[in-house]
Amino acid sequence: MDHAATVRRLYDSINAGDIDGFAEHLAVDFVEHEVTPGLAPTKDGVKDFFRMQLAAFPDLRMEVADAFASGEKASRG
Numbered sequence: 077m078d079h080a081a082t083v084r085r086l087y088d089s090i091n092a093g094d095i096d097g098f099a100e101h102l103a104v105d106f107v108e109h110e111v112t113p114g115l116a117p118t119k120d121g122v123k124d125f126f127r128m129q130l131a132a133f134p135d136l137r138m139e140v141a142d143a144f145a146s147g148e149k150a151s152r153g
Contacts, residue, residue, distance in 0.1 A: 080143035087138045090126055099123050 082101060089098035099119055108117040115121040130136055
């Protein structure tokens with residue numbers, strides 16, 4: 077599996093407004109470690125966060141400048 081390509085697909089899903097498609101890549105027991113007041117630190121909370129962002133900023137576009145893959149992990153660098 078190409079983890080860097082998966083990271084790019086995540087951003088592409090958000091850019092397309094496909095938050096459910098984005099969330100399909102998150103584990104059922106996903107935990108968000110960046111606290112957003114009023115949102116649960118869960119998969120559903122992250123989905124709500126991105127829906128709110130896209131509602132507030134409909135032209136929002138995220139671009140992966142660099143993606144680094146190592147073993148089972150990938151991150152945006």
